[in-house]
Amino acid sequence: MKELVIAGHTIKPGSRTSLDIPVAKLYTDTGIYIPVHVIRAKKEGPTVFVSAAIHGDELNGIEIVRRLIQSKNLKVTQGTLILVPMVNVYGVLNQSRYMPDRRDLNRCFPGSAKGSLAGRLANIFLEEIVYKCDYGIDLHTGAIHRSNLPQVRADMKDPETRHLAECFGVPVLLNSDLRDGSLRHTAVEKGIRILLYEAGQALRYDEISIRAGMRGVINVLGELGMAKKRKSRRKLTPYEANNSAWVRAGESGIVNHLKALGDAVAKGEILATIGSPFGDVTEHVKANRAGIIIGKQNIPLVQEGDAMFHIAFFSEADDDIADTIGTLQETLMDADKNQEEIIA
16 A cells, blocks of 8 residues: 655554644644544555544534544545544634634645745645545534534536535535635645535534534445445435525614524525614515525624525425425434444
8 A cells, every 4th residue: 555654654554543743832832733543444445534623613523523533333444534623723722713823724725834824734734634635525614603504515517526425415515616725725726526514503513413424424435435335214315506695684783583594495585584672673684596594694683794694596496405404304313312323
């Protein structure tokens, strides 16, 4: 097998190890490191990374990776799996989306060894992990005070990427354009296929999102031949959104949400009301097109122009998609809380 060296550590075939990649130091002269867990089979195969917390306040992904590392049922039979529970360690320490230099790490790739702090971290992560892989799964949540329905965003124009996105096993697939400076954009330019999993909200654990993400990673590994394929009791049909848009507040005020994540909505349907402190309704927030709510603001306070509901538009019947979303939730929550039951 090809030699694999990470941060000066040689990982031999058939081994499993945890290591730390040095990044920089705090003011206190305390070192900051990216924690990494590597599972390497004896048999040749793809190399896949699974990363979490590029945004330091997005915690669901950390728990997904933790459960994968501890899972007794996850057996990598060929290839290499690189698990990175937190990339932006600074952000996790500060419970913040951003780096200490106030930069968004996911807009700083590919970075530079002599650039800003965010650029240096981006460069280290690429050189030590990403560029040594064939595939990657990057785990995210919604931003602060926003929740995302479990969904996979990827370049659906690439047939293999689309196939892996479908195998992940969530109801909604979003054909997402590549953003300059993002991990996904930089990796794709190097021929590395990336799935971006979005689910839940910042600074909170969401059990359905965690279970769906863990199951999705296992599904992809099975499809790549790296692990045993799991047998699904209920096959989910993923639906690809051809477009999506946010519905924004036209007024500032206090919100009464009438719709939830996963709801199918018709054009012109009322999603929420905005009112004054005296109880008067000043605006009815309406859907601008028919679709499914895949993201929403949670805090019941808005300023004029705030993004409130993220609606995905489909060519298929929205009611069918809503039923599929319900099936996923039932399947995941009916399983025993022991995560081993979820992926067995």
